[in-house]
Amino acid sequence: MKKKLISVLLTGVMAASLLAGCAATTATAPAPAAEEVKEEAEEVVEDVEEAAEEVAETAEAADGELISVGFAQVGHESDWRTASTKSCQDVFSEANGYDLSFVDCDNDEAAQKEAVRSFIEQGVDYIIIDPIIATGWDTVLTECEDAGIPVIVIDRTIDDSDKYVSWVGSDFLTEGKAAGEWLKAYAAAQGITEINALIIQGTIGSSAQIGRTDGFQSVADAEGWTVLDKQTGDFTEAGGQEVMESYCKSYEGKFNVVVCENDNEAFGAMTAMDNAGVTYGPGNDVILISYDACTAGLEKVKEGKITADFECNPLAAPTVEGVIQTLQSGGTPEKEILVPDNWYALADQIVDFSVDGNAQTMIEVTDEVIEAQY
Ligand code: GYE
Numbered sequence: 001m002k003k004k005l006i007s008v009l010l011t012g013v014m015a016a017s018l019l020a021g022c023a024a025t026t027a028t029a030p031a032p033a034a035e036e037v038k039e040e041a042e043e044v045v046e047d048v049e050e051a052a053e054e055v056a057e058t059a060e061a062a063d064g065e066l067i068s069v070g071f072a073q074v075g076h077e078s079d080w081r082t083a084s085t086k087s088c089q090d091v092f093s094e095a096n097g098y099d100l101s102f103v104d105c106d107n108d109e110a111a112q113k114e115a116v117r118s119f120i121e122q123g124v125d126y127i128i129i130d131p132i133i134a135t136g137w138d139t140v141l142t143e144c145e146d147a148g149i150p151v152i153v154i155d156r157t158i159d160d161s162d163k164y165v166s167w168v169g170s171d172f173l174t175e176g177k178a179a180g181e182w183l184k185a186y187a188a189a190q191g192i193t194e195i196n197a198l199i200i201q202g203t204i205g206s207s208a209q210i211g212r213t214d215g216f217q218s219v220a221d222a223e224g225w226t227v228l229d230k231q232t233g234d235f236t237e238a239g240g241q242e243v244m245e246s247y248c249k250s251y252e253g254k255f256n257v258v259v260c261e262n263d264n265e266a267f268g269a270m271t272a273m274d275n276a277g278v279t280y281g282p283g284n285d286v287i288l289i290s291y292d293a294c295t296a297g298l299e300k301v302k303e304g305k306i307t308a309d310f311e312c313n314p315l316a317a318p319t320v321e322g323v324i325q326t327l328q329s330g331g332t333p334e335k336e337i338l339v340p341d342n343w344y345a346l347a348d349q350i351v352d353f354s355v356d357g358n359a360q361t362m363i364e365v366t367d368e369v370i371e372a373q374y
Contacts, residue, residue, distance in 0.1 A: 068098070068122070069099070069125065070115070073130055076106070079264060080312065083314040085102075088100070091317040101124060103118070105132065107132055112131070119149070120149060123149075128153075130154045131158050132156070133203070134156065134160070136160065138160055138163065141163035145163050152323050153167040154316050155208075155314075156208055170339050173211040173212075174341075174356075175291055176213065178343055180215060182345075182360075194226075195220070195226065196228055197228065198228050198259070199261070200239075202232065239265060241268030243268075244268065248276035255286065256286055259290075263290050263291070263297030270300070280305060282307055282349055288306050290308075292310075292314075298370045301365045343361075344362065344369070
């Protein structure tokens with residue numbers, strides 16, 4: 001918009017200059033008239049130049065008012081991640097008063113630290129980090145602190161440094177426990193007395209993986225279930241498929257539960273089970289549990305493929321913006337801000353269960369629920 005206006009004005013300057021030039025060189029009218037035209041034209045040139053300068057200054061001032069934010073995003077491994085990125089880009093838009101530097105770190109820890117350092121060099125006002133893994137952060141966060149740039153952590157946690165202003169995200173341990181407690185109640189309701197589970201983990205060392213693995217395992221330990229194996233699928237569909245292919249060979253006929261630590265891994269695991277002739281979903285050989293509950297995940301619940309899906313809400317960016325606005329107005333935001341999650345299944349798979357003594361509510365997956373999801 002601003003650029004367009006400047007270029008229109010500059011075109012005006014050029015036209016007026018041309019006019020002034022013409023008046024000086026080609027006019028055949030009496031000398032005083034030509035002189036007058038020339039003077040008038042020169043005045044127009046001056047006016048237009050002044051106006052152009054003013055517009056440029058206003059544009060610069062407006063740019064200066066934008067809050068600059070650097071966001072070091074994990075990568076683009078999943079539907080969840082796509083929703084998270086979109087939400088951040090929507091919230092931290094120029095129209096909303098932000099100048100966003102977005103870096104997709106492609107699941108590379110070193111690249112993520114580099115991205116943060118490049119934000120320090122740029123001198124951004126705020127840095128947002130979704131940490132690929134939970135540790136190894138203290139040095140770079142100290143550098144942010146020394147540069148006087150507040151850091152806000154989104155989604156996954158940083159577990160070995162507290163040099164950030166706020167963390168906004170989901171409670172992954174509760175997600176894992178909820179999956180375990182639901183399975184306990186569901187198995188009891190179905191008369192299933194033996195659980196032999198296979199787990200496809202997320203990126204090892206990410207707090208999402210650690211919380212979900214530990215939460216589910218805590219219930220497995222308490223109930224005496226057998227966890228046959230745990231391997232990472234790196235939160236990707238290809239990873240989920242690869243791990244499940246090897247599980248289907250190694251544990252043929254020996255498992256009745258598969259836990260995938262995100263929906264995309266579950267999609268890959270489905271392909272592997274289809275190829276191996278293993279049936280899954282309500283009423284079939286294998287209870288398939290997943291996390292995230294993005295639109296495509298809920299569609300698989302509706303189709304009777306995923307038995308229960310434990311949400312992780314990817315829309316934390318508006319809350320992060322709230323943190324930035326609090327800082328802008330001199331306030332102190334809370335250190336930890338939880339984004340609430342829901343648990344999803346079809347009506348027949350909804351059972352009563354509690355997590356740490358708190359009764360949980362499950363949501364029945366319907367077309368309207370899917371439609372409203374991200
Ligand atoms: O579950 C998965 C993603 O960090 C909570 O990362 C996030 C996880 C999410 O790629 O799909």
